[in-house]
Amino acid sequence: MDTAIILEVQNLLTGFAWHADRGDGKGLAALFLPDAVLNVGGVDIRGSDEIGADCHRRFQKGPRKTRHVWSNLRIEKISNEEVITVAVQMTFEQTTPELPTQLRLNDVFDTFRRDSNGALRFARRLIKREMAVSIAP
Numbered sequence: 001m002d003t004a005i006i007l008e009v010q011n012l013l014t015g016f017a018w019h020a021d022r023g024d025g026k027g028l029a030a031l032f033l034p035d036a037v038l039n040v041g042g043v044d045i046r047g048s049d050e051i052g053a054d055c056h057r058r059f060q061k062g063p064r065k066t067r068h069v070w071s072n073l074r075i076e077k078i079s080n081e082e083v084i085t086v087a088v089q090m091t092f093e094q095t096t097p098e099l100p101t102q103l104r105l106n107d108v109f110d111t112f113r114r115d116s117n118g119a120l121r122f123a124r125r126l127i128k129r130e131m132a133v134s135i136a137p
Contacts, residue, residue: 008120017068023059025052083112100134
């Protein structure tokens with residue numbers, strides 16, 4: 001295993017969580033290739049600009065706080081063309097303090113490729129919900 005590539009992947013996973021939790025669409029978009037696809041809830045969001053805009057829109061809907069935590073990273077493939085991984089992502093979402101916090105456990109399937117500058121970026125991300133629970137306030 002190439003330790004430098006694993007660190008790049010870990011930084012991208014952490015970056016996704018950081019930017020998504022802050023509604024930072026511009027920062028999130030920068031993690032994706034221009035023609036990347038993000039699939040959430042069975043819906044494809046195509047292109048880094050639209051991925052960033054979707055992140056921004058989610059936080060414009062009103063009071064919303066999220067925290068994303070990832071773990072259990074598995075490297076499925078490393079080649080000159082791409083890196084393929086699977087991980088677990090926990091997403092905590094609170095829309096108002098009075099309502100229960102939602103916890104979603106997801107499997108995330110990622111394909112990474114290099115951009116024109118040689119930096120690893122998301123080429124495709126599938127977020128597949130496996131469990132969901134509500135936590136009372």
